[in-house]
Amino acid sequence: QTVALGQYTSIVTLNGTRVARRGIGVTTGNSYAVALAIQAIERAHLETGRSPAQSVLVIAGAMGNIGRACAEILAPRYRQTLLIGSNKPGSLARLAAFAGKIPNAVISTDLAGVRKGDVVLAALNAVNAPLAADQFAHNAIVCDLSVPASVQPGAAAARPDLLIIKGGIVSLPFGEDMEIAGLPLPPGQTYACMAEAMLLGFEGIRDATF
Numbered sequence: 001q002t003v004a005l006g007q008y009t010s011i012v013t014l015n016g017t018r019v020a021r022r023g024i025g026v027t028t029g030n031s032y033a034v035a036l037a038i039q040a041i042e043r044a045h046l047e048t049g050r051s052p053a054q055s056v057l058v059i060a061g062a063m064g065n066i067g068r069a070c071a072e073i074l075a076p077r078y079r080q081t082l083l084i085g086s087n088k089p090g091s092l093a094r095l096a097a098f099a100g101k102i103p104n105a106v107i108s109t110d111l112a113g114v115r116k117g118d119v120v121l122a123a124l125n126a127v128n129a130p131l132a133a134d135q136f137a138h139n140a141i142v143c144d145l146s147v148p149a150s151v152q153p154g155a156a157a158a159r160p161d162l163l164i165i166k167g168g169i170v171s172l173p174f175g176e177d178m179e180i181a182g183l184p185l186p187p188g189q190t191y192a193c194m195a196e197a198m199l200l201g202f203e204g205i206r207d208a209t210f
Contacts, residue, residue, distance in 0.1 A: 001206050004029045004197030007147060011125060015065060025206065029193025033168040034069045036192050037145050040165045041074070041119060044141045048163065050118065052077040058117030060084045060131070061124040062107075063094060066145055070121055075102045082116055083107045111135070119143075121167075122150040133158040143167045147191065168192040 002025040005016055010028040013019050019026050045052060055078055061067040062083035075081040081102055085095040087109050099105040111130055114120050119141045122131060127148055133155035136142060144151045145167035156164045168191055172178075175188035185191070190198075 001025060002027065002197050002200050004193050004200075006191060006193035008125075010065075010193075025200070027196055027200065028065070029191070029196040030065050030069070032196035032199065033145060033192035034066055034073070036170065037066070037070055037121060037143050037167045038073060040167055041121070041141065041143055044119075044143075044163055044165060048139075048141065050141075052079075052119075054079055055118035056080045056082065056116055058082045058084065058114050058120045060111060060114055060120065060122045060150065061146070063091065063098065064123050064125065067121070067123040068098065070123065071098075071102055071105075074121075075105060078119070079104065081105045082113050084111060084113050085109050122146050124150045126150060129153070131155075133162075136162055139163075141165070170195045 005013060005026065005028050010016060015028050016026045057074060057078040059067050059071050059081065062071055063085045071081060071083060081104060083095055083099055083102065083105055085091045092109055095107045099107045112135065114131060114135050115137055117137060117140055120136060121143045123145045124130065126146065129149055129152040131151045133152065136159065139161050141163045142151060143165045151164060156162065169185065169189055170192060172188050172190060177187035178190055
């Protein structure tokens with residue numbers, strides 16, 4: 001009765017708008033992913049003792065659904081927000097229009113801009129892990145929400161000063177093993193998109209209009 005669109009299925013279906021629902025509720029899982037990212041970043045600020053009001057936030061992938069939502073919620077708390085979009089035709093104009101709604105926002109289409117961030121949220125649709133360890137500022141907080149990951153493997157070992165958070169991943173209450181072939185997570189963990197459907201099911205939500 002409820003279907004969650006994970007991985008790239010939400011992208012290829014235009015956030016579920018091309019799915020023939022036939023009375024079935026469809027969710028992208030983005031809402032829970034955003035909530036987890038915000039929770040993780042808030043916890044990182046508490047652990048490091050850094051104030052958002054004195055920090056620069058960088059959102060890489062700012063024009064995606066998750067990037068936009070995070071920008072709208074988080075940006076008012078930060079000294080400045082750098083919104084990084086793609087180099088696709090028309091991207092800069094769309095980015096500029098969106099930035100007009102975000103306080104203290106500046107824009108770029110160059111991923112090198114992540115170096116300016118005290119806090120970096122990566123929500124990219126990329127398969128080649130474009131963010132290397134040496135691209136981040138010293139002591140940066142990095143929340144990688146991308147699946148596959150945007151931060152290259154080995155970055156944490158190469159840069160112990162960074163606080164790298166794998167966003168959008170949750171622990172299951174009793175360490176359950178999902179037993180899904182090809183799911184690149186250890187037993188006891190799952191992705192926010194899957195967990196969102198589980199939570200809707202446990203809550204008894206059967207609304208086919210969402």
